Amino acid sequence: METISQSKCYGGVQGVYRHASEVTGTDMTFGLFLPEEAEHAPVPVLWFLAGLTCTHENAMIKAGAQVWAAEHGIALAFPDTSPRGEGVANDDAYDMGQGAGFYVNATEAPWAPHFRMFDYVTEELPRIIAANFAVDEDRQSITGHSMGGHGALTIAMNVPRYRSVSAFSPICNPTAGDWGRPQFTAYLGTDESKWAKHDATLLMRDVGLNIPLLVDTGANDQYADYLMTEKFWAATAERRIPATLRLQPGYDHSYFFVTSFLEDHIAFHAEALYA
Numbered sequence: 001m002e003t004i005s006q007s008k009c010y011g012g013v014q015g016v017y018r019h020a021s022e023v024t025g026t027d028m029t030f031g032l033f034l035p036e037e038a039e040h041a042p043v044p045v046l047w048f049l050a051g052l053t054c055t056h057e058n059a060m061i062k063a064g065a066q067v068w069a070a071e072h073g074i075a076l077a078f079p080d081t082s083p084r085g086e087g088v089a090n091d092d093a094y095d096m097g098q099g100a101g102f103y104v105n106a107t108e109a110p111w112a113p114h115f116r117m118f119d120y121v122t123e124e125l126p127r128i129i130a131a132n133f134a135v136d137e138d139r140q141s142i143t144g145h146s147m148g149g150h151g152a153l154t155i156a157m158n159v160p161r162y163r164s165v166s167a168f169s170p171i172c173n174p175t176a177g178d179w180g181r182p183q184f185t186a187y188l189g190t191d192e193s194k195w196a197k198h199d200a201t202l203l204m205r206d207v208g209l210n211i212p213l214l215v216d217t218g219a220n221d222q223y224a225d226y227l228m229t230e231k232f233w234a235a236t237a238e239r240r241i242p243a244t245l246r247l248q249p250g251y252d253h254s255y256f257f258v259t260s261f262l263e264d265h266i267a268f269h270a271e272a273l274y275a
Contacts, residue, residue, distance in 0.1 A: 004018055009066050010070035012066070012070055013033070014032075022124065025083070025114050026085050031060040032129060033078075042135055044141070045129070048078050050144065051149075053094050056080045060076075062258075062259070063145075063255060063258050063262055074273060077125070082101035083114040102198070104118050107187070118155070122155055139273045140163065142155060143265055144167055146171060147171055149169060149171065150174060152167050157204070163273055166268060166269065168215075168265075170215065172200050173199060175199045200232055201234075213243040214245075217247055218250070218253060222253055223253050244268075
């Protein structure tokens with residue numbers, strides 16, 4: 001593993017690292033913030049999954065999460081959103097290909113050789129971080145924004161590892177929308193039964209959730225028709241799952257919205273991680 005940079009940040013260290021991934025068959029870059037407490041003992045970790053067009057840098061730089069993570073003694077992991085590099089399939093559309101992995105394991109050509117972001121985020125990268133840094137792999141939570149919110153919700157409902165899950169303006173019902181159907185068709189094929197495990201609304205109806213859940217979406221989100229927030233809320237109510245689901249008046253889809261409520265989300269995860 002290569003250290004690209006390490007910077008002192010709120011008493012801890014914000015690092016950026018690169019490694020050869022067996023899962024994606026490419027080099028992958030990720031960010032990791034370690035609070036000061038990690039100098040003395042392993043700390044819990046919160047995964048932050050970014051959205052369409054993003055790299056590991058977007059949330060790491062724009063969200064301002066480190067100040068609250070340092071306050072609560074929590075590590076922050078910032079994975080990339082897709083494999084990248086020469087020979088990796090891509091598309092001219094911003095919502096397909098590099099920067100738009102949708103946190104699935106692609107099974108279709110030309111995506112299948114490298115686009116295995118579900119396994120990368122849930123299996124390989126956690127192992128690498130646990131083996132090389134002072135994080136407690138028994139205390140993990142997950143959050144994300146937009147496509148990353150979709151990833152956080154669906155991963156939490158598929159993998160029984162996380163103590164809590166939250167999301168900012170997540171894509172909630174991708175099998176029914178334009179942020180989902182084209183991508184799932186390309187990555188997973190035309191058999192829609194294979195899509196269901198990557199749709200938070202369908203998963204909520206089918207399997208539910210037994211960990212704390214917090215979702216914030218801006219009432220003025222310019223991508224509301226793509227997110228289909230109300231579908232997920234309805235499924236949560238139908239399933240009678242305890243959750244905090246908030247529609248924030250006046251806020252849009254940007255990182256200005258994310259930073260406005262990030263303190264709440266990190267405190268929410270800290271309560272679960274230190275329970």
